[in-house]
Amino acid sequence: MSALLEVSGLRVGYGRGADVLQGIDLDLGAGEVLGVVGANGAGKSSLLRALAGVESIRGGEIRLEGKSLNGVSDRGRLKQGIVLLPEGHRTLRNLTVEVNLRLAATRFWRTGIKKALAQSLPEVYDLCPILSERRNDM
8 A cells, every 4th residue: 555645855945055855755654643853943844834835845756645746736735635734823812722723714715615624623623632622712
């Protein structure tokens, strides 16, 4: 069985500078979890941004279910289920967890995904039961 997400020889860099990531390879199977650990500036965010299509790659290939994502926009990747969510700095602390989830869906109003995301809260809660438990918490 092939990996759900495959990355081979990934290179990412900024401007005319040196590559931040060089030759990254990884395979992630369905149901597997991958942790990316490293010091500040090690390239963790660059890797995630490249996977989500937010950052251009200089070389290598990213495949999802065997299909190349090279050249696929961030919106195209979103439609395939890959999205980059920034860390907690962008949550609205005076709103509940559920309202934050619904607001996150409004970011995609132009793509027609808003309704689908808003209707998928039960699935989100199934995947992350702690969110369901805390849906009314600030």
